[in-house]
Amino acid sequence: xxxxxxxxxxxxxxxxxxxxxxxxxxxxxxxxHEVTSPQAFEGLxxxxxxxxxxxxxxxxxxxxxxTAHRDQGIADPIxxxxxxxxxxxxxxxxxxxxxxxxxxxxxxxHVIAPEQGAVLPGMTVVxxxxxxxxxxxxxxxxxxxxTSEVEHVLATQTLTQKKSKSLLVHCEGALxxxxxxxxxxxxxxxxxxxxxxxxxxxxxxxxxxxSLSMEGRMTMCNMxxxxxxxxGMVAVDDKTIDYLRGRPYxxxxxxxxxxxxxxxxxxxxxxxxxxxxxxxxxxxxxxxVTWGTSPEMVVSIEDRVPDPDRERDPVKREAMERALTxxxxxxxxxxxxxxxxxxxxxxxxNSRIEDLRAAAKVVRGRRVAKNxxxxxxxxxxxxxxxxxxxxxxxxxxxxSGFEWRDAGCSMCLGMNDDKLAAGxxxxxxxxxxxxxxxxxxxxTHLVSPEMAAAAAIAGHFVDIRRL
Amino acid sequence: MEKxxxxxxxxxxxxxxxxxxDAIIPKQFLKSIKRTGFGPxxxxxxxxxxxxxxxxxxxxxxxxxxxxxNQPIYQGASILLARKNFxxxxxxxxxxxxxxxxxxxxxxxxxxxxxxxxxxxxxxxxPIVLLDFQVDHLFTxxxxxxxxxxxxxxxxxxxxxxxxxPMHFDIDPSRKESLVNGWxxxxxxxxxxxxxxxxxxxxxxxxxxIFS
Numbered sequence: 001x002x003x004x005x006x007x008x009x010x011x012x013x014x015x016x017x018x019x020x021x022x023x024x025x026x027x028x029x030x031x032x033h034e035v036t037s038p039q040a041f042e043g044l045x046x047x048x049x050x051x052x053x054x055x056x057x058x059x060x061x062x063x064x065x066x067t068a069h070r071d072q073g074i075a076d077p078i079x080x081x082x083x084x085x086x087x088x089x090x091x092x093x094x095x096x097x098x099x100x101x102x103x104x105x106x107x108x109x110h111v112i113a114p115e116q117g118a119v120l121p122g123m124t125v126v127x128x129x130x131x132x133x134x135x136x137x138x139x140x141x142x143x144x145x146x147t148s149e150v151e152h153v154l155a156t157q158t159l160t161q162k163k164s165k166s167l168l169v170h171c172e173g174a175l176x177x178x179x180x181x182x183x184x185x186x187x188x189x190x191x192x193x194x195x196x197x198x199x200x201x202x203x204x205x206x207x208x209x210x211s212l213s214m215e216g217r218m219t220m221c222n223m224x225x226x227x228x229x230x231x232g233m234v235a236v237d238d239k240t241i242d243y244l245r246g247r248p249y250x251x252x253x254x255x256x257x258x259x260x261x262x263x264x265x266x267x268x269x270x271x272x273x274x275x276x277x278x279x280x281x282x283x284x285x286x287x288x289v290t291w292g293t294s295p296e297m298v299v300s301i302e303d304r305v306p307d308p309d310r311e312r313d314p315v316k317r318e319a320m321e322r323a324l325t326x327x328x329x330x331x332x333x334x335x336x337x338x339x340x341x342x343x344x345x346x347x348x349x350n351s352r353i354e355d356l357r358a359a360a361k362v363v364r365g366r367r368v369a370k371n372x373x374x375x376x377x378x379x380x381x382x383x384x385x386x387x388x389x390x391x392x393x394x395x396x397x398x399x400s401g402f403e404w405r406d407a408g409c410s411m412c413l414g415m416n417d418d419k420l421a422a423g424x425x426x427x428x429x430x431x432x433x434x435x436x437x438x439x440x441x442x443x444t445h446l447v448s449p450e451m452a453a454a455a456a457i458a459g460h461f462v463d464i465r466r467l
Numbered sequence: 468m469e470k471x472x473x474x475x476x477x478x479x480x481x482x483x484x485x486x487x488x489d490a491i492i493p494k495q496f497l498k499s500i501k502r503t504g505f506g507p508x509x510x511x512x513x514x515x516x517x518x519x520x521x522x523x524x525x526x527x528x529x530x531x532x533x534x535x536x537n538q539p540i541y542q543g544a545s546i547l548l549a550r551k552n553f554x555x556x557x558x559x560x561x562x563x564x565x566x567x568x569x570x571x572x573x574x575x576x577x578x579x580x581x582x583x584x585x586x587x588x589x590x591x592x593x594p595i596v597l598l599d600f601q602v603d604h605l606f607t608x609x610x611x612x613x614x615x616x617x618x619x620x621x622x623x624x625x626x627x628x629x630x631x632x633p634m635h636f637d638i639d640p641s642r643k644e645s646l647v648n649g650w651x652x653x654x655x656x657x658x659x660x661x662x663x664x665x666x667x668x669x670x671x672x673x674x675x676x677i678f679s
Contacts, residue, residue, distance in 0.1 A: 015666040016659060022641040024659060026666055028677050036559065038500035049653070052663070055678070064498065078498040078521055085500045123677065130558040130582055144582055146560035147502075148589035148652075156656040158663060162639065194485055195552040198581055228555065230581045251676035259676050294485050315550065319484055413494050422518075434489040434556060440518045 002269035005235050006166050006201045009141035009266070013124045025161045027153050028123040029140075031109050032059040032095075034086040035415070036128025040151035041089040051093050052157040058118045058249075060099040061086055062108045063415045067378050067405035070101065079416065093154075097249075107381025107407040110134035110222065110348040114214070115381055117247025121236045121263035126153055131348045131431065133224040136233035137217035138240055139266040141201070143230040165275040167200035167229065168268075171208035173283030178465040180358070181216030182350060182429070182448035184208065184280070185223040186288040190298040192278055197229030200276065203268060204234050208282035214243040215354040222349045223431055226295040235267035287464050289335050290433045290446040292323035297433070299335060301451070301463045307331035326435055327443050328423065336461050338445070341424040343368070343375035343402075343456040344438070345449055347412035350429035351380030353387050355449040360393040362453035362467065368401035369459030375402045376418065378410040402456070414439045427455035469591030470649035474572045475618040476545030479535055480609045486549060487556035488583060492565040496521055505561055506568030510536065536569075540613045548605055549576040553594075554583025563587045573619050575626065577602045588642050591649065593619065595626060595636050621647060 003011075016024040037059075044050065051057065064079035066072075074080035083101060090098045097118070099106040105116065110131050113119045119135040125142035126132060128150040135142035149159055169188055175181075189196075202224045209217065217234045224232025234240075241260045244250045251259045268274075286300035297320075299306065308320040308331060324331065329338070345351070345359050356379060368375045377397050379385035385407055388394055394404045411418040412430035420426050420442025429452050430437075433444040447455065454464045496508045498521060511519040514536060516529040530537045536544070547566065553576040554562060563586045566574065573593040587594045597605070608628060609615045618627045621643060627633040645652060671678050 016662055018641055020640045022639060024656065024662075026663070026670070035497050039502045039560075042500075042502075047653070053667075076498075082498050082500055120676065122674065128558060128560075130556065132558075144558035146558055146563075146582060146586035146589060148560060148586065152653050152656065155653045156660075156663065157667075158656055160641075160652060160656065194555055195578060195580070198552065198578060225556075225582075228552065228580060251679065255676050255679075259674070262674065294487075296485075315482075315484055318482075322483070413489075415494050415498065432487075432489070432556060434487045436493055436512045437489050440493070440512060 002271040004166050004268045004272040004274060005139060005203055005233055005266060006141070006164070009122065009124070010163055012122065013141065022160060022162055024158045025124060026158055027126050028056060029058065029119060029125040030056045030153050031113050031125065031127035031132065032057055033063060033109050033127070033129060034061045034082045035063045036147050037089065037150055038082065038085045039147050040154055041093065043151040044154055049155045051154045054094055055096060056157065057095045058097045058113055058116070059086065059090055059095050060106055060109055060112055061101045063409045063413070065101050065408040066416050067408050067410050067418055070406050104382040104386065107384065108348045108351065108409055111351060111380030111384065114138060114218065115383055117244050117250030120244065120250060120259070121240060121266045126159065130225045131222050133230065133232045134218050134222040134348055136221040136224065136231055137214060139233060139236040139263065141231055141233065144225065164201040164231070165199055167197055167202045167276045167278065168274040169202055169204050169278045169280060171204065171206040171280040171282045173208055173281055174211065175208060175282050175285065178287055178450065179285045180448040180450060181212050181219040183285055183288045184282060185220045186290065186295065186298050186446060187285050188280060189223065189227045189295045192227055194226060194294055194296045195228045197224060197227035200229050201231040201233065202227065202229040204232060205268070209234055210237060213354055214239055215352040218352065219349055223295070226431055236263045287448065287451050289451065289461055291327065291329060291335065292320065293326055293433055293435050295431070295433060295446060297323055301335050301461060303335055305329050305331055305333045305335065336463060339371055339425065339460045340427045340455050341373050342420060342426040343372060343452050344411040344426055344428040344430060345376065345452050346378030346380070346410050347430035348380065349431045350449050351378060351384065353384050355429065356384065356388045356393050359449040359453040360396045362450050362464070363400040363402065363457060364396050366400055366457045368456045371459045372456055375456045376405060376411060377402050378405045379407050381407045411438050413437060427452045427461065468589065468649050468651065471572070471591050471593050471621050471646045473618065473620045474545065475616060476572060477541065477543055478546045478548050478609050478615050478617050479541040479544035480548045480606055481535060482550060482606060484550040485552045485555055488554055488559050488562040489556055491554065491562040492559065493519065495519065497559055497561055502564060503568060505565035509565040509569040510534070545570050545572045546617050546619070547571050547574045548602070548609060549574055551577045553579050555580035558582045560586045560589070563590050563592045567592045575602065575605065588646065589652070591646060593621060593646065595619065597626065597634055597636060601634050
């Protein structure tokens with residue numbers, strides 16, 4: 001019987017199943033950060049348990065770390081305690097792979113795990129973080145878990161799971177110039193809604209996805225969770241294998257070749273049946289901008305802010321009105337007339353080298369607009385930062401008026417000092433425009449790196465295709 | 468884990484779709500390394516007029532009188548009535564911790580986000596999925612009858628209002644069993660330790676690079 005990629009990953013890790021379909025799934029890679037792990041390690045200790053397979057753990061500090069003056073440590077004592085608690089747990093439980101705050105390989109969990117080759121095709125990958133779906137770009141079954149599950153994986157190397165349904169998002173056609181993987185995934189979320197993928201594992205497929213780089217695929221899988229799906233994934237092809245070759249935690253030499261031969265089977269078989277299929281015509285897409293407080297509240301840059309009066313469903317209408325009030329927007333305002341106060345280029349969605357190159361290309365030789373109070377570039381990892389500096393991207397950003405920072409989650413959620421003040425409007429390359437996400441009262445518009453860079457220069461949203 | 472069998476309690480309505488976990492418990496409270504202390508910060512940005520920070524003096528905060536949980540008739544509510552896709556967004560288990568530590572025992576909605584739904588079960592907080600029209604009906608009832616209470620019977624899989632026809636809800640048998648008994652899931656899994664080792668041996672042969 002032809003199988004989907006998801007079915008292959010599921011069945012190769014399922015080693016026990018109850019009558020109601022609840023199974024025990026083996027976990028190959030456990031990525032750990034400081035925010036969702038302290039209570040799990042504490043639970044282990046209370047029950048006198050130890051990690052089942054400590055070699056499976058890759059840990060880093062990313063959410064609370066400062067992106068400036070890192071040599072001075074973390075000023076906020078509560079943030080500092082959380083990072084120090086991870087340091088201590090790494091020691092106490094003998095975690096072998098830890099990229100602490102001062103390690104040059106430190107960075108956002110979902111950037112560093114693939115960068116190190118610690119995520120491989122055919123793996124199950126979990127982390128106490130919903131954007132773990134990012135790693136599915138490598139044909140891995142990767143999903144976010146809660147802290148109790150973090151403890152469960154630490155103690156048993158398994159998770160109690162039920163099989164998801166499968167959803168194929170089939171994207172055909174070449175992305176027009178100025179339209180990126182970010183625009184594609186925002187458009188998908190706009191089409192199926194933030195609950196459209198609930199209960200499903202999404203496979204992104206079709207010629208558009210095959211033509212994307214690994215970075216682009218990671219951007220798409222990263223936001224599978226914003227469509228409600230815990231896991232997003234892309235089948236293995238040559239790009240997957242080329243990306244992994246030579247990475248520190250990937251197999252080397254003959255073992256790599258043997259592994260690669262197996263990895264090539266990690267595709268959905270011709271004729272495999274999905275529970276649901278969504279078709280996307282990528283050639284018709286335009287750059288996307290969110291206008292509201294949910295990623296599904298998204299339109300193209302050519303559009304206007306939607307008018308709640310045209311919405312018939314009263315619950316939806318009220319949600320739109322509430323979102324517009326929060327965002328300080330009037331219905332029918334052209335998107336390209338909305339001014340911005342801050343720019344954030346970063347996050348596990350868009351902080352990889354390709355993202356920085358694309359943004360730098362837009363700002364090169366131009367200046368950040370006067371009305372923009374702060375324009376931040378926060379690389380996803382220390383290694384991305386080093387690579388960007390090697391290419392001179394830091395100079396381009398700094399010459400344009402951007403701040404060039406150290407790696408971390410930063411203003412995606414503002415657990416460190418990088419945040420929006422109440423009422424400030426931000427063009428952000430992150431993944432969530434929820435109320436208060438980037439700072440209490442802050443207003444987030446999700447866009448691609450190119451669109452964020454263009455907004456920085458213009459001082460308002462602007463169609464990157466016309467810049 | 469806390470057991471859940473039956474519960475009768477006051478219902479508070481939260482009439483919004485897509486309530487995300489950033490709203491349920493804002494990020495600044497995730498800096499805690501403890502499992503407790505989240506109740507006072509449930510829905511912090513909606514519940515208070517001032518901006519909440521960890522460690523602040525709760526007695527000095529300014530509650531938002533318009534927020535549903537601050538209205539006198541909903542004081543002591545232990546069942547939250549919500550709309551579709553409740554708990555979307557981040558995987559933070561601090562969200563069910565905050566709901567539970569505030570005093571909620573159950574959340575009723577037409578649908579939940581997957582990770583949040585899963586996290587609830589690990590903590591003895593019961594997420595109940597009812598049909599759209601049933602949830603609509605409950606919102607109408609709550610509005611019409613101040614002090615509206617519901618009884619949740621997990622073994623019977625029933626939600627009932629006084630004088631109304633009981634409503635059946637579905638739940639995975641294994642999840643139900645765990646909740647009713649308050650089982651320690653890790654302890655249960657470790658009973659299969661031999662099978663885990665056996666599986667590992669098999670994978671070490673087929674995909675040795677996973678273990679190197």
